[in-house]
Amino acid sequence: MGASLMTPIERINAAIKLEPYDRVPVAPLIDYYFAVRRKGYTVAQGYADYKGIAFPAMVDLFDEVGGWDAAVIPTWLPSVNPAHPFNGKESPTSIPGKGVPDNAPPQVFETEVITLEDYDTIIKLGWYGYCEKSRQEVRPGPLEKAVAWAERLLVQARKDTQKWYDRQIPVLCGSLVQSPLMILSLGRSLTRFTLDIYRIPDKVKAVMDAMVDNLIENAITTSKLMGVPGVDLVLERGGGFYFPLKIFERFEMPYIKKMVDAFAREGLVTMLHFDQNWTLNLPYFVDLPKKMCICELDGKTNIFEAKRILGKHMCIMGDVPAGLLSLGTPQEVERYCKKLIDEIGNDTGFILSTGCSLPLDAKFENFKTMIDIGKNYRAPWM
Secondary structure, three states: OOOOOOOHHHHHHHHHOOOOOOOOOEOOEOOHHHHHHHOOOOHHHHHHOHHHHHHHHHHHHHHHOOOOOOEOOOOOOOOOEOOEOOOOOOOOEEEEOEEEOOOOOOEEOOOOOOOHHHHHHHHHHHHHHHHHHHHHHHOOOOHHHHHHHHHHHHHHHHHHHHHHHHOOOOEOOOEEEEOHHHHHHHHHOHHHHHHHHHHOHHHHHHHHHHHHHHHHHHHHHHHHHHOOOEEEEEEOOOOOOOOOHHHHHHHOHHHHHHHHHHHHHOOOEEEEEEOOOOHHHHHHHHHOOOOOEEEEEOOOOOHHHHHHHHOOOOEEEEEEOHHHHHHOOHHHHHHHHHHHHHHHHOOOOEEEEEOOEOOOOOOHHHHHHHHHHHHHOOOOOO
16 A cells, blocks of 8 residues: 555554554654653753753654654653642652763652551542642642642643644543552552562452542543543553462452443543563453553563454554664564564554653664654555
8 A cells, every 4th residue: 555545543543443544553652761862962851851851852753753643642741630639659769860870761769658557548538538648748738739730730731732733643641540559569569569468458459449439530530631532551560470360350450440441431542551461461351341442562461462362352552672672773673563563463453662662772763663664564464
């Protein structure tokens, strides 16, 4: 097939709805780390000046390579709802230029910020109540100040989103949320949380039950405030790489299903952002709403198995690995992208993307090759 016959929004919607497209859409997950370095800045400079350096660098990168088909998330500002501006206690973080080198990404130190006593608070007050109590402890001051901060971020995020729409590029996700298991495993630390699952499983379940409705409501509200009909559900630690299926079946899958079902009822597509290896868990996801999810993979899950199991149920997205983009050659990138298009594309249901985020040390020629192959390669089935 020669010239493109569809607009980016038509092409992306066709992929999500498992309908025929003129070609496979390409939509890399981009943060500002690679983009600012491409412009000659350090990651530290981008971190310090998101509005003036980081986001413009991302847009400039889009223009430099001739564009792609969708912005996965419109911005790397926090996903906030001014009605509930605080998302709980934060793990200590070293930022570029302060604790980590100028050209390194922020480094989060996993430690216990959610205590066993906090479990009781969450059960009693819910997630919203716990977050407000935590805000008063770690950032004392009037709630109005936190609301004003969140409103400023929301205004900027909406401006960023509009810049993609001005280029006729759809945005896939208007909010970012994690499953209860993901939040607790990060906040307790993976080691302590794993002990909790085995030592006090009923209490852990009660905590998750007290969290999930607030998480759902917040994600829906934020996506609607952003004007973007999609949610990024970030998942990592509930999968088979970490836990046996009996843990997944009790502490992760019921909450994933409840969240995705609720998002679908509101007309929101859920991007299931699977970090690490979820191959063992793939069969469970046929229980999620059909044609309302994107299975986004990072190079660890077997994407070919994902196509076999889920290809008639949801869109598959991925998964050019970070290592290939950083250490490979353009020829190797080209071969892998063509393999994905030939074997996963199969006339619909695939979005070519990076395996998780574009690494900050990627080679520009490798990234450009990925974009060019996605836009110009026509597989035999086309």
